[in-house]
Amino acid sequence: MSNDPNALEITDLRAGYDASDVLLGMSLQVGSNERVGLFGPNGHGKTTLLNTISRVIRPRAGSVRFMGDTIDALAPHKIVARGLIQVPQGNRLFPDMQIMETLELAAFTPHARKELKANLDYVLELFPRLAERRQQQCKTLSGGERQMLSIGVGLMCAPRMLMLDEPTLGLSPKLKDELAQAIAEISARGIPLLLVEQDIAFILSLVDRMYLVDHGEITREIRRGTEVDHQEIMDMYFGSGGA
Ligand SMILES: Nc1ncnc2c1ncn2[C@@H]1O[C@H](COP(=O)(O)OP(=O)(O)OP(=O)(O)O)[C@@H](O)[C@H]1O
Numbered sequence: 001m002s003n004d005p006n007a008l009e010i011t012d013l014r015a016g017y018d019a020s021d022v023l024l025g026m027s028l029q030v031g032s033n034e035r036v037g038l039f040g041p042n043g044h045g046k047t048t049l050l051n052t053i054s055r056v057i058r059p060r061a062g063s064v065r066f067m068g069d070t071i072d073a074l075a076p077h078k079i080v081a082r083g084l085i086q087v088p089q090g091n092r093l094f095p096d097m098q099i100m101e102t103l104e105l106a107a108f109t110p111h112a113r114k115e116l117k118a119n120l121d122y123v124l125e126l127f128p129r130l131a132e133r134r135q136q137q138c139k140t141l142s143g144g145e146r147q148m149l150s151i152g153v154g155l156m157c158a159p160r161m162l163m164l165d166e167p168t169l170g171l172s173p174k175l176k177d178e179l180a181q182a183i184a185e186i187s188a189r190g191i192p193l194l195l196v197e198q199d200i201a202f203i204l205s206l207v208d209r210m211y212l213v214d215h216g217e218i219t220r221e222i223r224r225g226t227e228v229d230h231q232e233i234m235d236m237y238f239g240s241g242g243a
Pocket of ligand 1: 017040042043045046047049089
């Protein structure tokens, strides 16, 4: 085991699609018990960053260390097996599958299989709405229930770290609060988090630190407790005419 204090360490990561460069050299760290946010407008590379960390996209340069080990040469399923789990944006669930089937299927690595019962109990306790609807097909779930199930799928993979891509997209304030509580509870179990969000108030309520992402680069880091000028952030990202 290494003495690396960081769960995740990214150095000068570059990636893109065909002729377009999207990540222009991103470096960041997530501590071993930390909640870190990524905030920035649409299309500036946050999802590309998570996909590159998970190796769904091959980086053009740079390096990723997870729990002290370089994971640059690993295939995506090996990264999942190590416990670095991405909960993707949007509805990536199989529409005809039931909640329980979906959760059980997610525990596909040997380690996750061993923890299946405990993790299933945890997910159903964390999200009682899922427990009440356990035989319901994914296509019939509400937006909030789908987000809960997506996080549940991530938890069934036995995560040592979670990367959540806009988990509250399109949800009502009440549902956002419910999800914030669940995410805080997951973090309190000692699981480090990298959280992508567009809702500045939501992200600031949850994270220890936040990186601002602008056109494929990290332009600033804001620590919890730092006085944040919301208008300044909005101006910087959306122009001084307002968002
Ligand atoms: N599969 C793809 N092929 C080509 N270009 C892509 C692909 N996926 C994303 N892009 C482009 O890469 C850029 C960054 O997109 P990305 O989804 O990473 O941004 P984002 O900051 O996560 O925004 P959002 O919150 O809207 O998802 C955008 O210009 C997008 O059009």
